Amino acid sequence: MTAGANDLDHDCTVFFLPGLGFSAAAAAPLAAVLGDRFRVVGIDLPGQGSAADAADGSVAAQVDAAVATIEAEIDGGPWMLVAHSMGGKIAALVAARALDGRAEVFGLAGAVLLAPSPPTPEPMDDDKRAEMLAWAADGPLDEAAAREFVAQNVATGLSGVDEDRAIEQVRQTSALSWRRWLDEGSHEDVSAEVGTLDLPVTVLGGEDDDDLGSLAQSRLVAHVYPRARFVSLPGTGHLLPYERPTEVAAEVVRLWEEVAAASPTVPRDWGLVIASGRTGREARGLLARRMLADDPDYRPRALTPRQLDTLRSLADRLLPQDGTGHIDLAARIDRDLADGRTDGWRPAKLPDDPIAYRLGLSALADVWPHAAAEQDDLIRGIIDGDGISGGPWEGDIVRRWFEDVRNDLTRLWLAHPASLARVGYDGFATSGDHARPAGYVALAAGRRDPWEPADLGELGAVGNADTDTDADADADTSRSPHAAATPSRSANTSNASETPDTENAA
Numbered sequence: 001m002t003a004g005a006n007d008l009d010h011d012c013t014v015f016f017l018p019g020l021g022f023s024a025a026a027a028a029p030l031a032a033v034l035g036d037r038f039r040v041v042g043i044d045l046p047g048q049g050s051a052a053d054a055a056d057g058s059v060a061a062q063v064d065a066a067v068a069t070i071e072a073e074i075d076g077g078p079w080m081l082v083a084h085s086m087g088g089k090i091a092a093l094v095a096a097r098a099l100d101g102r103a104e105v106f107g108l109a110g111a112v113l114l115a116p117s118p119p120t121p122e123p124m125d126d127d128k129r130a131e132m133l134a135w136a137a138d139g140p141l142d143e144a145a146a147r148e149f150v151a152q153n154v155a156t157g158l159s160g161v162d163e164d165r166a167i168e169q170v171r172q173t174s175a176l177s178w179r180r181w182l183d184e185g186s187h188e189d190v191s192a193e194v195g196t197l198d199l200p201v202t203v204l205g206g207e208d209d210d211d212l213g214s215l216a217q218s219r220l221v222a223h224v225y226p227r228a229r230f231v232s233l234p235g236t237g238h239l240l241p242y243e244r245p246t247e248v249a250a251e252v253v254r255l256w257e258e259v260a261a262a263s264p265t266v267p268r269d270w271g272l273v274i275a276s277g278r279t280g281r282e283a284r285g286l287l288a289r290r291m292l293a294d295d296p297d298y299r300p301r302a303l304t305p306r307q308l309d310t311l312r313s314l315a316d317r318l319l320p321q322d323g324t325g326h327i328d329l330a331a332r333i334d335r336d337l338a339d340g341r342t343d344g345w346r347p348a349k350l351p352d353d354p355i356a357y358r359l360g361l362s363a364l365a366d367v368w369p370h371a372a373a374e375q376d377d378l379i380r381g382i383i384d385g386d387g388i389s390g391g392p393w394e395g396d397i398v399r400r401w402f403e404d405v406r407n408d409l410t411r412l413w414l415a416h417p418a419s420l421a422r423v424g425y426d427g428f429a430t431s432g433d434h435a436r437p438a439g440y441v442a443l444a445a446g447r448r449d450p451w452e453p454a455d456l457g458e459l460g461a462v463g464n465a466d467t468d469t470d471a472d473a474d475a476d477t478s479r480s481p482h483a484a485a486t487p488s489r490s491a492n493t494s495n496a497s498e499t500p501d502t503e504n505a506a
Helices: 024-037 059-073 086-100 126-135 143-152 160-172 175-183 214-221 245-261 268-275 281-291 305-318 329-339 353-367 372-383 395-415 417-423 464-476
Strands: 012-017 038-042 079-084 108-114 201-206 228-233
Touching: 012 024, 012 059, 012 086, 012 245, 024 038, 024 079, 024 160, 024 245, 059 086, 079 086, 079 245, 086 108, 086 281, 108 245, 126 143, 126 175, 143 160, 201 214, 201 245, 214 228, 228 245, 268 281, 268 417, 281 417, 305 329, 305 353, 305 372, 305 395, 329 353, 329 395, 353 395, 372 395, 395 417
Parallel strands: 012 038, 012 079, 079 108, 108 201, 201 228
Antiparallel strands: none
């Protein structure tokens, strides 16, 4: 089921993963509220809706099916997961595969989870499990059992139309997939594979949901999603897609607007190149993680709050970021310092990077002026070797420390996929499993190969021997009927942000 804008005139694609007994059609109430601003793609998981049963009852088999749909439907733009109940466990593994590059997708921006089943074994009363298994012992649920299942999972009765649609979906679910989830999937522990997912997430739970409600969710998934925001819905049971579609839609919009404001846009044709088999798994995973919006509530781990604020102010002068979306370069430096991910060297006479950053930023904070022009004068003076009044080092040592800081800021800005697109660099896509041929064919300035983003120039001339290869490359980067113009290098950096200081930033 696909609803909303069917061309590229939408902000974000929402992939909906339903709970046990429900199909892609369960996304309809949410899609109706979201409207054309979002493209909503409901996914039929194995044995549900029109999908055939999987080869086995593992969670991995369901994840394979979900990933296959997402790989086919991505359009190069950002996308979010909305997952209900059983779909929540599947969503965790989908996100893990997207962020480590195993899935040939790009653009995951966040997730809204509705009473999600956790990556660990799902809590369920033994009597309830036995009752549900009995309903499907001899085949798909009959109308009475399906009606009882729906009634047990809502706080108050659904409207007639919604109830009929919910019951119909439950009755369409294969008995095998129903039993497999209760006997296998819900018991499976996939937490080791999922790990910790540091992405923007909202978790909704009903106060009248016994097993997967608001009281349980923090205990079940907070360690998986450290950035999660938990929302409790009073007077709500387990079927949030039908009971509270307006509230669910509001949380989708809120999360999307938060991440859109905190991450620059990656052009759609560049997103398709990153998602394609031309990009290696490791590179795709790195770019996927770098694209994630920075946490607006980030707390420094290596620096003090004052030092972090000073570094942010400095970054704004050295690398001003125009347009929508803002990379928190200072927070990324702090995280690298805390995790020991520095460049491996330091200028002579300086301590190791975390100590040098603390000393230098504390001295800079003491003299940092309010006016932008005065800030620029201070920056020029440090670059010229004037030092920092009252600082820990003499002028030339300060100059070398400051050069290191500018290198770090520039490196982190350029590592973001939106920045790579801005400067026209797609060399990350020349050695993936499907990069045939590896490297480039068209080498002239202003010319591009067929697989490269169209904004990199005119198609270069290729020999007849390359015709089949080029056709394969085109097919590999145009995923769905909704895909952007086929991606296809020239490094035009004329639109990069410039200040009097950035010429020396590297």
